[in-house]
Amino acid sequence: MAVQSTLRHSASEDILVAFINKYTKLFRDRLRKTSRRSKLFAAILLAASIILSAEGGRRWWNRRRQEKEQGRKLVRTNSWVFNKDGSRTIYVPYKDGTSKVVINRTKPLTFEAHRRLFLNPPKVSGLGDGTVPSAQTKPGLNLAFLHQFLSLMSIMIPRWTSKEAGLLISHGAFLMLRTYLSLVVARLDGEIVRDLVAGNGRLFLWGIAKWCGLGGFASYTNSMIKFLESKVSIAFRTRLTRYIHDLYLNDNLNYYKLSNLDGGVGQGADQFITQDLTLFCASAANLYSSLGKPFIDLCVFNYQLYRSLGPLALTGLMSNYFLTASILRKMSPPFGKLKAVEGRKEGDFRSLHARLIANAEEVAFYGGAEMEKTFLNKEFKSLKSWMEGIYLLKIRYNILEDFILKYSWSAYGYLLSSLPVFLPAWGGLGGAMEMADSAEKGGRERNRMKDFITNKRLMLSLADAGGRMMYSIKDLSELAGYTSRVYTLISTLHRVHANAYFPRPSGNELYSLSDVQGTIQKGFDGVRFEHVPIVAPGLWPQGGEELLESLSMIIRRGEHLLISGPNGVGKSAIARVLAGLWPVYRGLVSRPKSIGQDGIMFLPQRPYLSVGTLRDQVIYPDGELDMRLKRKSEEELKRVLDAAKLGYLPDREGGWDTRKEWKDVLSGGEKQRVGIARLLYHEPQYAVIDEGTSAVSSDVEGLLYETCKERGITLITISTRASLKKYHTFNLILGMGENGDEWEFERIGTEREKMQVERELQELRERLSQVEQWKQRREEIEKELAQVWVEGDAPLDPPPYVENTAEPEPEKDEA
Numbered sequence: 001m002a003v004q005s006t007l008r009h010s011a012s013e014d015i016l017v018a019f020i021n022k023y024t025k026l027f028r029d030r031l032r033k034t035s036r037r038s039k040l041f042a043a044i045l046l047a048a049s050i051i052l053s054a055e056g057g058r059r060w061w062n063r064r065r066q067e068k069e070q071g072r073k074l075v076r077t078n079s080w081v082f083n084k085d086g087s088r089t090i091y092v093p094y095k096d097g098t099s100k101v102v103i104n105r106t107k108p109l110t111f112e113a114h115r116r117l118f119l120n121p122p123k124v125s126g127l128g129d130g131t132v133p134s135a136q137t138k139p140g141l142n143l144a145f146l147h148q149f150l151s152l153m154s155i156m157i158p159r160w161t162s163k164e165a166g167l168l169i170s171h172g173a174f175l176m177l178r179t180y181l182s183l184v185v186a187r188l189d190g191e192i193v194r195d196l197v198a199g200n201g202r203l204f205l206w207g208i209a210k211w212c213g214l215g216g217f218a219s220y221t222n223s224m225i226k227f228l229e230s231k232v233s234i235a236f237r238t239r240l241t242r243y244i245h246d247l248y249l250n251d252n253l254n255y256y257k258l259s260n261l262d263g264g265v266g267q268g269a270d271q272f273i274t275q276d277l278t279l280f281c282a283s284a285a286n287l288y289s290s291l292g293k294p295f296i297d298l299c300v301f302n303y304q305l306y307r308s309l310g311p312l313a314l315t316g317l318m319s320n321y322f323l324t325a326s327i328l329r330k331m332s333p334p335f336g337k338l339k340a341v342e343g344r345k346e347g348d349f350r351s352l353h354a355r356l357i358a359n360a361e362e363v364a365f366y367g368g369a370e371m372e373k374t375f376l377n378k379e380f381k382s383l384k385s386w387m388e389g390i391y392l393l394k395i396r397y398n399i400l401e402d403f404i405l406k407y408s409w410s411a412y413g414y415l416l417s418s419l420p421v422f423l424p425a426w427g428g429l430g431g432a433m434e435m436a437d438s439a440e441k442g443g444r445e446r447n448r449m450k451d452f453i454t455n456k457r458l459m460l461s462l463a464d465a466g467g468r469m470m471y472s473i474k475d476l477s478e479l480a481g482y483t484s485r486v487y488t489l490i491s492t493l494h495r496v497h498a499n500a501y502f503p504r505p506s507g508n509e510l511y512s513l514s515d516v517q518g519t520i521q522k523g524f525d526g527v528r529f530e531h532v533p534i535v536a537p538g539l540w541p542q543g544g545e546e547l548l549e550s551l552s553m554i555i556r557r558g559e560h561l562l563i564s565g566p567n568g569v570g571k572s573a574i575a576r577v578l579a580g581l582w583p584v585y586r587g588l589v590s591r592p593k594s595i596g597q598d599g600i601m602f603l604p605q606r607p608y609l610s611v612g613t614l615r616d617q618v619i620y621p622d623g624e625l626d627m628r629l630k631r632k633s634e635e636e637l638k639r640v641l642d643a644a645k646l647g648y649l650p651d652r653e654g655g656w657d658t659r660k661e662w663k664d665v666l667s668g669g670e671k672q673r674v675g676i677a678r679l680l681y682h683e684p685q686y687a688v689i690d691e692g693t694s695a696v697s698s699d700v701e702g703l704l705y706e707t708c709k710e711r712g713i714t715l716i717t718i719s720t721r722a723s724l725k726k727y728h729t730f731n732l733i734l735g736m737g738e739n740g741d742e743w744e745f746e747r748i749g750t751e752r753e754k755m756q757v758e759r760e761l762q763e764l765r766e767r768l769s770q771v772e773q774w775k776q777r778r779e780e781i782e783k784e785l786a787q788v789w790v791e792g793d794a795p796l797d798p799p800p801y802v803e804n805t806a807e808p809e810p811e812k813d814e815a
């Protein structure tokens, strides 16, 4: 043996040497024959390519190093880079270094192309006339589901060359491989049993060895299928989440309008984006293996069984499927609808909890735990009883499903496997072999055994595939529920984004979203309202409520405006219309183009503090990178904080990079002053301050106003404090007239205003003198009352509350 192997070794070496010699000789011959000019040219070419590739390599290396450094810096500051085409580059920590990830923003053109799918579904899908929320269609296995699912698919797999398509193809390839392996395993199983029965030890052992090898490969295939399924699910989720985020958070303020104006998805999109989307993607990725794989299995195994068991068995199998499918479909509860409602109820319960967390301090001050618990328990009870109902429906369905798929199918399988034995003429290949083998008794029995084992295994796999196919009816209806939820969210977002509100056949309600006829002009150096009704909008399709019939005024640079009036009259509403949160139903609104620097900035009534560092609070909505791009430094931020009387904050909180839950850390007045600091950092040309200093002491308030004015910011203040008048040029007073729906716009400090103030003072004095008269009268009444408390003829003690005013008691005097 050893001699043989040495011989084999030296022979292979000789072949290798001969091969090398042959080609070296060929090369030398060619070189000898080549002209000197060609040699020179080739040498130059070689040198140039070496130099160029070295230079290329050097540049590539430098670029990588720079990228790594930049990435590390950006990862440290938790920031990102905006590219010219609207995409973003972020650097994420990866192993020892950083990894560059480019996030492409969804293009406006893509949204426009998709609008047709989400807002004008084909009539045949039964999803309404395009303006009605799709949620009105009951989720289930129907054409609407098909349309919804395919529409979402066009987002999840945008191109055939995309990563998701690649993942699906490899997933499919592994699924087919597993089907093929199942076939091989079935055949091998039969062979092993045959060899065992025949007592052929060598073949039997060889069969076992093949079995183990196949097992290893099959395990790898199974794990890859699971892995690829998770990859498909996360890839779908990434695509959909990015798409929804791009549609949800953009300049059109869709995140505000979605719940405040449209209301198509209830109180908010959080449950839709976080939970329903995840379930949808997992379910869609699973569908591919739970429906695609059994389908392939069914085709392949049916064909195999047809070959070995004949046409009768196949007809039997097919009719069995159709019968089972129709029974299960008939008996199946509407899982899609049930799941959709469950999702909504889960969302309501969750949002109540989120609400409690957000308002924990207020609830604690009121001691409202019991009340909150009642609300939460009520919501949970509703969710619980719904889910119990689903479980009850499911158990009935599961009993039926289990019995049909597991037991009646296997009995049927035995019957079909026996066809070649008892009815050889109808039994396909198996039957033919049965007839051919009939001459040799022992061989026939062994082959019968082998065929039976193979067919039984095929039948088991077939039953498994068929079972999974039937189970997936339930999965499919659950998927229909999730699909409907995600589709509803995206179509509502498209409607908000495209402002696609059209008059309804029942008529157009006044001040509904389809009745918006006003214009908003951006790019005006000032703030102007021309015949604009201020309307609190109702949720689509309801009409809004008119707060002011028609407002007209103009404010130019340097003219400061105070908007005053009683509570709830519509002061903040004017700011909402100006900011574009609420529609301009009629007339014209003009305002500066941009929000923030060189434009207009709004400080809302409730101060908002973002997540992030102390620096992020002052520069919000800028990020640190924007601040660096604007060439602003921490010293400047410190000056801004000093001006807002918050200079102590960085020291107290431990520096600019401190991260805290700022809404809990800062006091009410401090929160408002952070708002003023933001204003001073951004230095806009116009600022709308809605009760922005109501919690600040009046001396600091004055200073803040003066600082803002010194920086050249034109102020529009919304406040009920008359003391703020002195910092403003004009006053818009709301809530005038008998019904409180009239307004006045006047210059502060005019003769007319002085007279008005005098008149008010006079009125006050008159009222004060009346108060004196009332006091006297009250004393008289109380004296009289003290005398009235008699029982029979004897006077009684006066009640305790007149004790102080009553005259000294006679008994005491006598004593």
Ligand SMILES: Nc1ncnc2c1ncn2[C@@H]1O[C@H](COP(=O)(O)OP(=O)(O)OP(=O)(O)O)[C@@H](O)[C@H]1O
Pocket: 260, 536, 537, 538, 547, 566, 567, 568, 569, 570, 571, 572, 573, 574, 605, 720
């Ligand atoms: N998102 C909303 N949707 C519908 N109506 C609203 C909405 N927000 C406020 N309103 C209504 O609009 C009216 C005006 O509210 P607004 O906030 O403008 O009052 P305000 O004058 O600023 O009061 P305050 O001085 O208390 O801040 C109120 O009657 C209120 O109920």
